[in-house]
Amino acid sequence: MPARALGLPVRSPAPNLPERVTIWEVGPRDGLQNEPNTVPVEVKLEFLDRLAGSGLTVLEATSFVHPKWVPQLADAEQLLAGLDRRPGVRYPVLVPNERGLDRALAAGVRHIAIFASATETFAGRNLNRTLDEQFAMFDPVVSRARAEGLDVRGYVSMCFGDPWEGPVDPAQVVAVGTRLLGMGCAQLSLGDTIGVATAGQVEALLGAFRSAGTDIDALAVHFHDTYGQALANTLAALRQGVTTVDSSAGGLGGCPYAESATGNLATEDLVWLLDGLGVHTGVDLDRLADTSAWMAQRLGRPSPSRVVRALRG
Template identity: 85%
Template sequence: MTAREVGLPATVPLPTRGDLPERVTIWEVGARDGLQNEDTVVPVETKLEFLDRLADAGLSVLEATSFVHPKWVPQLADAEQLLAGLRQRDGVSYPVLVPNERGLDRALAAGVRHIAIFASATETFANRNLNRSLDEQFAMFDPVVTRARAEGLDVRGYLSMCFGDPWEGPVAAEQVVKVGHRLLDMGCSQLSLGDTIGVATPGQVETVLDGFGSIDALAVHFHDTYGQALANTLAALRCGVSTVDSSAGGLGGCPYAESATGNLATEDLVWMLDGLGVRHGVNLDALADTSAWMAEQLGRPSPSRVVRALRG
């Protein structure tokens, strides 16, 4: 069954409400954040086909891999091989995650032009994920951002545990805003606020976003542990956010936070955006085909409700 056959809202374009962005950039993280959480290593050839299919579906930002040490994330140990085999396309960006200066060295050697760093909003997760205190993480990231910007690279900052931490509980909005501004002041062009364990609710999302004042440099990254990812996304859109992270087929979690389940599924996001009349540039049928294909490669059904509805 195709989206058109079930009456996809995009077939009859709807007017965009005044409190929503006219267009949303979908930051696709399936190839990195999705596959890094797999129990087994996905062959690099499969990853390359996955990225090609996602680009064919119209996604313009595809986070390709990570230069985290293979000891910690063996699923992405093939980063150099993947980037060497990647078919670059005009109008498509392929950011990579870089944890430290050694990772930046590898990224520069591979010709990467867009990187992301991964920071924590809480003390405990900084210690567990980065082996640094909350303040010490900035000393680690500062030379990475400074060097990357000097080399002409764009730098995104991920901020994890923005709404709840499995060890510390609810996270104060003031804490998130304080840490987030340090990353922006350091030189990150965009800050992605992560609900790493999927505990956020729409009111909490609005409170955190309101705390930043300006929304222009903010993106959101929701997990669906409690089934709130779409509701939280809609709340963020109504606050003015226009970049949303998602993962094809709902793949992913967090290897350092056991309670984290899959990311917001890109298909579910696209279905909602179509219904709202918000442009995004993605072909839902091609995307659903891609996620159904990847589910076959992984040997399990797709978590995405829209993929299951369209592809059975």
């Protein structure tokens, strides 16, 4: 029977999985940042409202990176000023430095994220800093944000493989991550930026963090689907106790500084998996698929999400 006729996955709960998972939706920021044509702010605002209407409770809205580097997000202030914030929904923004934090504070943002690298080469290419110098840049951002009562998330990119350096030593990722947690980040998102991770690597990295004394509740995962491993890697992370998973509605996005990176894990594909496993997300898959099909029409191309294609044709 085709997925369209089924409508929803058959629930068959599996043991040793969390009862509930928080989906950290990155589509409005990470998903749209590389679009070659400017997406009107009105479309972005409707996208955010539709995503909130589907039951998603964390929507990464935009970034205060300099418009020269990410022109698509040059409308950050305008977007936040026009945002209809729904009760119970968080709207974090990415801030690259203190100037970005200044803009975020002026816009009334309460949740921010910083973007660090686990490797020397990517730190240089993405941040124009060495691996150690990035912490000097982030420290005042995190300390000021915490003093203002903001919640801070730390992204760690290239956690499993780097296109210039190859496989990444878990100990190196743990060293970067624990410094960010010690600095004041409430959560780390461990990124498979180029989508090369395997389930065994995921288990090994999470185990290394555990061995270093990191609470698994402080860890989230962020997978790209370059080699079709994002869902397998997510399941491996869930079995290790992770309860926050990043994804992008419709599978939009990638990394502007890593050419081999394809789209993020599609939120619909993730929800299909979690619904089938009996893991609660609070997300209405049907409404979410409608939203991604709507956005795909505005971008002028089919949605990369397999679930969206199956449900909406």
